Structures are given as structure tokens and as C-alpha cells.
Amino acid sequence: MPPNVMNALIEGTxxxxxxxxxxxxxAKLDQSAMDYDKGKEMSKAWEKHVVLKPWDITSKILxxxxxxxxxxxxxxxxIELYFNDHEFSPLMLQENYLGTKPILxxxxxxxxxxNLKTLELSSQAADSISDGDLVDRMIHGSQQQWSxxxxxxxxxxxRPASFVAGSxxxxxxxxxxxxxxxxxxxxxxxxxxxxxGHMRLRTSGDRHETRQQYLPTLxxxxxxxxxxxxxxxxxxxxxxxxxxxxxxxxxxxILELGVGPMDQERVKLETQTKATFTRMYNAQSHPLPFMKxxxxxxxxxxxxxxxxxxxxxxxxSEDEAILKDAAEDDAEEEEDMDPTKDKYIAKPKxxxxxxxxxxxxxxxxxxxxxxxxxxxxxxxxxxxxxxPRAKK
Numbered sequence: 001m002p003p004n005v006m007n008a009l010i011e012g013t014x015x016x017x018x019x020x021x022x023x024x025x026x027a028k029l030d031q032s033a034m035d036y037d038k039g040k041e042m043s044k045a046w047e048k049h050v051v052l053k054p055w056d057i058t059s060k061i062l063x064x065x066x067x068x069x070x071x072x073x074x075x076x077x078x079i080e081l082y083f084n085d086h087e088f089s090p091l092m093l094q095e096n097y098l099g100t101k102p103i104l105x106x107x108x109x110x111x112x113x114x115n116l117k118t119l120e121l122s123s124q125a126a127d128s129i130s131d132g133d134l135v136d137r138m139i140h141g142s143q144q145q146w147s148x149x150x151x152x153x154x155x156x157x158x159r160p161a162s163f164v165a166g167s168x169x170x171x172x173x174x175x176x177x178x179x180x181x182x183x184x185x186x187x188x189x190x191x192x193x194x195x196x197g198h199m200r201l202r203t204s205g206d207r208h209e210t211r212q213q214y215l216p217t218l219x220x221x222x223x224x225x226x227x228x229x230x231x232x233x234x235x236x237x238x239x240x241x242x243x244x245x246x247x248x249x250x251x252x253x254i255l256e257l258g259v260g261p262m263d264q265e266r267v268k269l270e271t272q273t274k275a276t277f278t279r280m281y282n283a284q285s286h287p288l289p290f291m292k293x294x295x296x297x298x299x300x301x302x303x304x305x306x307x308x309x310x311x312x313x314x315x316x317s318e319d320e321a322i323l324k325d326a327a328e329d330d331a332e333e334e335e336d337m338d339p340t341k342d343k344y345i346a347k348p349k350x351x352x353x354x355x356x357x358x359x360x361x362x363x364x365x366x367x368x369x370x371x372x373x374x375x376x377x378x379x380x381x382x383x384x385x386x387x388p389r390a391k392k
Contacts, residue, residue: 054088055173057081058096061089061157064103064165075158082153090132090156091176097125099171102164125160132156191253198245201289215254218244219262223255227269231276238281245289248281 006020052060060066061081066073082089102121108114132155138145139152189207196203196210203214221240225233241251256264 052081052084054085054092054175057084057089058092058173059168061093061161062096062100062165062168064100064167067103067162067165075154078158078161079150079153082157083149086149086153088176090129090136090152091178092173093157093160094129094178095174095176096168096171097129097160097164098122099174100164100166100168102166104163104166106166121163125163128155128159128163132160188257191250191257195246195250195253198247198250198289202244211257215257216262218246218254219258222251223258223262223267223269226273226277227267230270231273234273234277234280237277238284242286245287247286248278 061078065071066078066081102118104121105114105117108117132152135148135152135155139148192207192211192215195215196205196207199210199214203210205213222237225237241247255267258264258267
């Protein structure tokens with residue numbers, strides 16, 4: 001067996017020596033020699049299905065080998081590569097598709113035309129990725145059309161790679177940054193909703209209008225004012241925040257939501273100004289447009305909720321039994337909540353009144369005797385009859 005055939009078998013089996021021995025033993029039964037093409041076909045037939053990692057999937061689809069003219073990879077092979085990890089494959093391709101040198105731009109006459117062709121191919125790949133997002137919305141949205149998964153594989157994975165596939169020299173495969181960006185987006189979106197909810201009594205816009213119209217104005221009157229005027233502007237800033245029911249957390253969110261010239265990294269607030277603002281804000285009481293549920297005292301008794309019976313499926317006897325069970329449950333709960341009936345709570349003993357002197361002591365003794373159980377008195381002894389005196 002030639003060395004190149006042996007290398008093909010080893011590569012096709014993933015360096016599994018046991019499988020290579022089995023393949024050679026099987027081939028020996030019906031043929032005496034094996035060439036390179038037969039070795040590739042046999043290794044393809046005996047190929048193991050190995051689930052690739054996202055980095056391997058991205059390198060394989062963007063490497064250019066699957067889209068060359070001499071490649072034997074079919075469309076089904078490319079779709080199967082997508083299904084190795086259908087959640088991360090489109091995200092990984094979107095992160096790395098701009099880091100290649102497309103094969104389709106290699107035949108440009110000069111560098112300028114090559115750059116122009118690369119830009120055009122990148123634009124086509126981006127359009128295909130956008131179409132894939134529309135298909136993904138139909139799959140994971142309210143319609144739940146999972147039969148569109150092969151279509152999503154083509155639009156978001158195979159077709160974009162067909163435009164930009166090529167050399168990845170000098171470009172390392174990066175992990176998708178969409179996960180971190182999406183987490184940050186969710187956090188900032190919640191902050192905007194909280195600010196819009198606090199300002200609802202003073203404003204009429206939704207969260208989008210609050211983000212686009214109100215926040216830039218608030219930034220100028222809160223953050224910028226503190227940055228320019230320093231700690232002298234702290235009382236005015238706190239007064240404005242109280243007018244719109246904004247909290248200290250809302251102030252930090254407005255600072256974080258700034259973009260462009262209002263970016264948080266460009267804001268230079270003095271440490272003394274920050275300390276004065278925090279100290280004065282914590283020392284004052286501030287109005288709240290609503291009361292938190294946690295601040296309401298829970299009632300000692302649970303109020304039974306009325307459960308409407310629209311179909312009148314329960315008889316009166318069943319209603320009475322349910323009400324009786326609910327009353328028994330309430331009574332048991334009251335007994336459980338009564339500290340005087342808890343066996344683990346020691347009950348204080350009553351102290352005896354101090355004994356009084358003289359007659360009082362006798363009365364106390366007589367009282368103690370009354371409490372004791374009365375004992376039968378012994379019968380009185382009869383006196384012996386007197387002897388008659390002797391007559392003189």
C-alpha cells in the first residue's frame with residue numbers, strides 16, 4: 001500500500017488506528033492493491049460523524065476550499081456543516097467574514113480594483129446575513145416555522161461565505177461578540193424603561209421618545225451642569241431630579257446611556273463633586289410616584305380570593321364544603337401563629353404575693369389550707385362517765 005494511500009486513510013478516520021486496521025483487513029478480502037482514489041472513497045464511506053466546534057466550522061467554511069472549482073463538496077455538505085452548531089455558526093461567520101481575502105477578488109488587475117471588489121463582495125455578504133436575520137425571526141418568533149432551518153442555513157451561512165471565502169492569513173478566528181453586545185443592550189433597555197416609568201407623571205413619551213428626546217436634555221441639565229459648575233450646582237440638580245421623580249440609580253443610568261459627545265468616558269466629574277452630590281442626596285428625603293410592594297405590611301390573615309365559576313359546575317354543597325375547609329385552614333393558621341400555644345416558647349410563672357405579717361400571715365395560711373383537699377376529721381372521743389361520789 002503506497003504511503004499516500006495510508007495517509008489518506010489515517011486522515012479520513014481521524015487518526016483512529018483501530019479503524020484503519022479494520023479498513024485494510026476488509027479491503028484485503030476482495031482486492032490485492034489500493035490506489036489513492038479508492039482509499040479516499042473508502043475513508044469517505046467509513047467516515048465518522050464528528051461534531052465540529054464553532055472555530056473549526058468557521059475556518060472550514062471561510063477557508064475557500066469548499067467553494068473552489070475542483071471541490072467535491074455539495075450544497076448539502078455545506079448545510080450539514082451549518083447544522084453542527086446551528087446557533088453559533090451564523091454568529092461566528094458574522095464576526096469573521098470581514099477578515100478574509102476573497103478568492104473572487106484575486107483576479108483583479110490592480111490593488112485598487114481588488115479593494116473595490118472586496119468591498120462589493122462584503123456588501124453582498126452583509127445583505128445575505130440581513131436576509132438570514134429575517135428568516136431567523138420567522139423561526140424563533142411567534143410563527144415558529146422550524147421548517148425554514150435549511151433556508152436559514154443558506155441565507156445566513158452558506159451564501160455569505162460564498163462571497164468572501166478565501167485566505168485567512170494574518171486573521172485569527174474570533175469568538176462572536178454578539179452575546180456580550182446583546183447582554184449590554186438588555187441592560188441599557190431596562191434602564192431606559194425604569195427612567196421612563198419614573199418620569200411618567202411628568203412626561204408623555206414612550207421609552208423610545210424618552211431615549212431620543214428627554215435623556216439628552218436631562219444629560220445637559222444634570223451631568224453637564226455638575227461637570228461645569230461643580231459642587232455649587234448640586235442642590236439644583238437634586239431639585240430637578242425630584243421634580244421628575246428620578247433616583248440616584250437613574251442619574252447613573254443617564255450617565256451610562258450617553259453617546260457621542262455625551263459618552264461616559266468623556267465626562268470628567270471631580271471626586272469632590274461626586275462625594276458632595278452623594279452625601280446631600282442621601283441626607284434628604286425624595287418623593288416617589290408609587291409605593292413599592294415590599295413596603296406594604298402583609299396582613300396576618302390570608303384573604304380568600306373569590307374564584308368565579310362561570311360554568312356553574314359546582315353544587316352548593318361543594319361550595320359549603322370548600323368554605324368550611326377554608327375556615328378550618330384559617331383557624332389552624334391562627335393557632336399556629338398564636339405564641340401562647342407554641343410548645344417551644346417558655347411561659348413565665350406567676351410569682352406568689354409576699355406574705356403579710358401578723359394576721360395577714362394567718363389569713364394566708366388559712367387560704368392555703370382552703371386550697372388543700374379537705375380531710376375527714378377524726379371522731380371526737382367520748383368522755384368517760386363521772387364516778388359517783390361516796391356518801392359520807
